[in-house]
Amino acid sequence: MQRLESDVAEIIYGDQHVSMAQRQLVEVFGAGNVPGTLYLGYPILLNAQGNVKVDALYVSPFHGVWAFDLEHGNNDPGKQEEFEEIESSTERLYNALHSKLLEDDGLVKRSKLQVPVNVITLSVDQSFDDEYVRFLTIDQVNSALQQGVEIPRAYYERLCSVIERTATIRPKKQRAAVSKTGSRGAIIKEIEKKIANLDAFQKKAAIEIPSGVQRIRGLAGSGKTIVLALKAAFLHTKNPDWQIVITFQTRTLYQQFRRLVRQFCFEFSKSEPDWSKLLVMHAWGGATTPGLYTSFAEAASLKKMTFSEASSKYGQNGAFRGACSELLQASKAGGEIRPIYDVILIDEAQDFPAEFFELVFLYTKDPKRIVYAYDELQNLSDFDMLPAESLFGVRPDGTPNVELRNEPGRARSDIVLPICYRNSPWNLTAAHGLGFGTAREQAPNEPSNLIQLFDGSELWTDIGYSIVQGPLTAGSHVRLRRDEASTPAFFSELLSPEESLRFIQFDTLGDEVEWVANQIASNVNEDELELDDILVVIPDPYTSRSIGGKLIKSLGARGIGGHLVGVTSSLDEVFTSNSVAITSIYRAKGNEAPFVYVLGAESCSQGFGLARKRNMLFTAMTRSRAWVRVTGTGPSMANLIAEFNRIRQSNFELNFIYPTQEDLKKIRLLHRDRPQDEIDGLRQDQAAVERILLLLKSGQISASSLSPEIQAVFRNIQ
Helix, strand or coil: CCCCCCCCCEEEECCCCCCHHHHHHHHHHHCCCCCCEEEECCCEEEECCEEEECCEEEEECCCEEEEEECCCCCCCCCCHHHHHHHHHHHHHHHHHHHHHHHCCHHHEECCEECCCEEEEEEECCCCEECCCCEEEEHHHHHHHHCCCCCCCHHHHHHHHHHHCCCHHHCCCCCCCCCCCCCCHHHHHHHHHHCCCCCCHHHHHHHHCCCCCEEEEEECCCCCHHHHHHHHHHHHHHHCCCCCEEEEECCCCHHHHHHHHHHHHHHHHHCCCCCCCCEEEEECCCCCCCCEHHHHHHHHCCCCCCCHHHHHHHHCCCCHHHHHHHHHHHHHHHCCCCCCCEEEEEECCHHHCCHHHHHHHHHCEEEEEEEEEEECHHHCCCCCCCCCHHHCCCECCCCCECCCCCCCCCCCCCEEEECCCCCCCHHHHHHHHHHHHCCCCCCCCCCCCCCCCCCCCCCHHHHCCEEEEECCCCCCCEEEEEECHHHCCCHHHHHCCHHHHEEEEEECCHHHHHHHHHHHHHHHHHCCCCCHHHEEEEECCCCCHHHHHHHHHHHHHCCCCCEEECCCCCCCCCCCECCEEEEEEHHHHCCCCEEEEEECCHHHHCCCCCHHHHHHHHHHHHCCEEEEEEEEEEHHHHHHHHHHHHHHHHCCCCEEEECCCHHHHHHHHHHCCCCCHHHHHHHHHHHHHHHHHHHHHHCCCCCHHHCCHHHHHHHHHHC
């Protein structure tokens, strides 16, 4: 087997408090000549008596599997009773790990486990080594590891998926009906066969939890939801008395989180999670379902607002912020606050206001174990994603309650997931380019063609882009492309950019709907895809019902069922096996499908509040695991296609001038979300300007009748 890039082991901190013995191991594995992964306090194994704690576990393709017992280092192997304790602990660890690995058929051949398991008891000052009990000092560990047996690549990848508990999330679909080589069904079957191992970044994010707040930033499709579900299951199994909450904004994530958490808990403990201790709940809640916000209010015996109450007072877009703000003020005014949760994990954090995060901080027990995950470009709300220091409130002296920093030898507080497993590199780059406006034509009064941009330039490389041309400083001509290391190889092996991503313009909405219906029929009848392999997203929430209704009718004429998620089907589920899912952008979030159609994309091309519109387009496009078709009508769609073509013609690189901080402020001001009454006023003004322009062009009025300032403006327009 080819050597790994580094001969230093990757350290994963599954324990929040690292013991002296664990620190000694970290030093040994950090010194080199031991490639692989060292897990501290992970995994949790099982035997007939219950859970088996693993103090440390080393997994390497070159040295095999080694479990460490760090609790019996002071025992004297020369004393029979103390030796029996060491032997019993060795046997318990060996049997639990051996039994777990035996569960996976891919690690077994002729009824024999193909991965040797070793156990070392770390001794303080003595050593004893026979064919079964290895009682070694820290200085003897490295040489013992070198005697380990190399594991063939196929077994090693399978081994990692079992250790990381991701073997459980292999695809449920058998796709037995797939018979054509090279069909879309065959291609997606091949993609799904890839073993779902966690990468180095995901392992840290899923297993490590610091004594405090942890931020996880990740691209669409980087595994944030799986990471949070695995972390919740691990913490629940390890600390069954803790009150743990997973919360989110999109209701359709409820079933997905319940399913994943149940699978992961079964992997750890062979039992159903205690749902009274591990809670999966919407951030707000509903009339009949509890939510995190309502649980805070009830715990403090304070008034809670319904959505209708908050909407009438603060407007629909400001309802949650207003409700959280009132509860926050009442909580602080009420004196001492009694925290109720041990851990809170937040998905889709970009959609929540700062007041919500401060409530979470107040109602989480010390040491404030709060994990929040987000992708800034999937922000469909009015809220900017603030730095951690600005989210969780301040102390009486004005200093932030939370400051994130990664420290050596500790669980990471700030993790970025750069590898995208869902989206092809072409789709992801195009979605980023359109989301930021990197290929957009600049209007005369704009400081840049950009619509928005990350606050920190370093985030580009953090999320898996390489700098082709730079530097990423104000005024520089920048070229970025997806780094090969951040892109799974199966995309280029199984897909092409031409087939993976297409933009199509139609003359009428009727033509667009008919074309999409025909394509879906072809997907099902010829491409060997199933109905729940297809997702239709309509970005504009105001037209999703009408367009969706037309598509359902057109599909029905072809003998294919379709449903509007949350309208003609359940609010909590997106996909069904006998119907194509059609949804607005808000219910599409957090979901994915092999084939995605984005209808009515012209609504995202231009207009007021353009940053949010482009975020809608980005979110819609990045639901796809393989193929995307973006469709629309009219001149606005033509503009969007022109932007896409510039990105495609540049070989899917992002090509733009990096703005100054002053220009970035102006860009955000121009493309910000605006209140509806302001938009209505601007549209009236726009209609007035268009009328004057029409009168000028038709000769019904003279330019001389206008003020000099307006004449100058219209001269530029003409």
